[in-house]
Amino acid sequence: MRLLADRACVRGQEVSTDLIKRALKMAEDILQQIFEYVDQHFDDHLAATQRYLRQPSISTENLGIQECAEMTAEMLRDLGADAGLVPLKGGHPVVYGHLMSRNSDRTLLVYGMYDVQPVDPLAAWDSPPFEARIVDGRIIARGAINTKGPLMAFIHAVHSIQAVTGDVPVNLIFLIDGEEELGSRHLPQFIEQYTDELKKADAMYYHLPLETVKGHPQVSLGFKGIAYFELTVKTLLTDAHSMVGPVVNSPVWRLIWALNSMRGADDRIVIDGFYENVRPPTEEDERLLTDLVDIWGPRAFKEMYGITEFREGLDGLDLVREAIFAPGLNIDGFLSGYTGPGPKAIVPASAMCKIDIRLVPDMTVQEILDKVRAHLDRHGYGDIELRFVTGYDPARTSPKEHIAQAAVRALRRLDAEPGVVPILPGTAPQVLFSEPPLNMPFVMSGLGHGWLLHAPNEYFEVEGLRACEKSAVALLYEFADA
């Protein structure tokens, strides 16, 4: 479906300009018919999406997981897929199935997730998290945008294509994760078991609406990795009266000094070798970055995160480059001693902090954990316990890949000019697919705006859901095309 007016060769075969024009017209007519089908049936799609969002599926609490997995498989079977649940030892099942095209030898692996985050603090929701009420043009629900809503949009896109054409434009392999919010802990087990089948896919697609509140669409070609761990120091058997402060080793001071030794007041991370595997942005990356200033620049951050000040006055392109290509040493939480109201004078027995290091290519989780451990030992903090919590390596796909170009063209077809994000600063388990044995290119895209992921009042705009369905339709046709 590329605009081929200047070309006279399709799949190696000479064709007349006239034939091309007619073929293009026909294809565009089909797309238009499918978009119209989406519009005509959107009320039903919306109602079905609400029903799906009403089924709780909190993986960390094992709440509604089995029910939601079965509901998801049933929906795939309704499309004609041979879908079912694949149990994972010690984990939640993967919903897995195939839907073959009669007219294509191209195969897309469709990644999705049916699990969601917990809902606390419940009291902060304006509308109950599993009622999926529509308020002011937004579907309010846990999972609305992250990512049961977009998964439903993809399923409805496939259904609409089938209703109009009687087929699907490419072969689809569905892999719907039930543990994404737990770090997809058991997914490697699945990939090992199904390597041969998964290898049949040419690329992996994650239908993830990335439109900002300002209506900037994005196509993303990568994720940062993450190494999440806890540091714990214990120097006393119990909290002690603070009168002993002058003579004992305080765990909270030790933790402060240890952290300061890793990143001092000049804001530089000084863990030995921290940056040695960081792959700098290429010239092509720099060109992409320039286009992203509206999306990843100061205004967007301010609006989406309530951030008023940036580190060291970062601005414009520098801010975007740092957000996307810099690894971070972030403290997620710190707890020691008495933190209630009023005075309580103690030397705490212990102190702990939670840290995430966002990894950029070619950093790895294991390499960074080893470096942090070595740093602590070398600086006299051998007593500080480092406990690994969760992690992925980073993953990215070249913008030259067919799937990447298809994703960009799909959005253009819907009059959306996307920014191409080389690496989303967040994290998802795409590395499990991009690295051996699968070595698969992948992309995340999709129209529509939603927000408040992991937070109260998570939402997906109703019109965003409609656009999201259409963008999946366009993606499948663009991917089918040579």
Add this chain to the structure above:
Amino acid sequence: MRLLADRACVRGQEVSTDLIKRALKMAEDILQQIFEYVDQHFDDHLAATQRYLRQPSISTENLGIQECAEMTAEMLRDLGADAGLVPLKGGHPVVYGHLMSRNSDRTLLVYGMYDVQPVDPLAAWDSPPFEARIVDGRIIARGAINTKGPLMAFIHAVHSIQAVTGDVPVNLIFLIDGEEELGSRHLPQFIEQYTDELKKADAMYYHLPLETVKGHPQVSLGFKGIAYFELTVKTLLTDAHSMVGPVVNSPVWRLIWALNSMRGADDRIVIDGFYENVRPPTEEDERLLTDLVDIWGPRAFKEMYGITEFREGLDGLDLVREAIFAPGLNIDGFLSGYTGPGPKAIVPASAMCKIDIRLVPDMTVQEILDKVRAHLDRHGYGDIELRFVTGYDPARTSPKEHIAQAAVRALRRLDAEPGVVPILPGTAPQVLFSEPPLNMPFVMSGLGHGWLLHAPNEYFEVEGLRACEKSAVALLYEFADA
């Protein structure tokens, strides 16, 4: 009651050795009779002490405060004192009263407190905190040792003296605080109102059993002061997804760097001028310290606080000197971000810590707060909020004071050789009495062992309570003596 065998002059009057011997014998006979009275009536005293401990009086929760104040006043009236409640605007009442001696022109101000700490965590008590059960020779109760138990011991001591002699050996002014556990916030109001009356006292006494678990008795001549405050940093409007970590100012990192700038990994406090008003120990102090190695040395700390390691290998006399004469910069608590189980990847919006600085003579609360503020400002942390919570200045009395020597002799009379502690490393509001307008010498002493102040299962040994009564008897006679 000093041992006068080698002296021939009492209150400037020549007396025969024979007369002295007879006077001493008589006095000792009286003391023995009082001690016997204590022993004979101890079951009643113990029961009355339990009754008093069963009356809750948690000042921070205003639980039972009025009832306990009235109960305390009633007990003083039973001794013949003109006791009543003095209301303090915005605070809990002081129980105040006089009990005059027919034979003495010496006056002792008796400080005590009827309020106690909260009981949480309630589930950690082996016996309910306001049942005052006796378990394995210990009275288990909130307030048992801190300090309703010792206050009852003092009252029973006075009662026993009266029962045997029909008088008290010195004039007594009772000042029983209802807000010690709140930092005696409104006590200055009382002192201002009653300055003229309080000035009639020659010294102030706080009956505070200081016997360690090893049976080492102590007389204490001072308290450290305390400046307790909170530091708070807020750099974001709300917690942000940690993907923004590389580009925003993290409040928890800022707090770590600010704290590190005050006390670095070499363990030295480097706030400008921090030590400039610290009065070093005198030669006399050093002599006292040498005698305290058993009480304030490593073994005692290890047993009482479960402390296994000291800062920089401190030991012996150095440990004691540091514990008693060094100010400390202690972090009581630190809280930022997510501290529950598992991963949550955020840049926290804010971070806070609680700090106490233990002040030694001649440091003051105001001076230290000003220095911390100036330090933060000078190091670029003007945005860090410093909120004062509570504080006292330090206070100490010379070991040459009559009350100090009387306290030592009183314990010796009970075959206890006390360590003399120049400054207790903890804090109490004695500075309100030792500084203008009262300028009063003061001392804390008393026999008996109890422990777990502010903690579950606070206790006072039953035999400690008995010894505590006798030590108050002896103190009053020694103070009465020239």
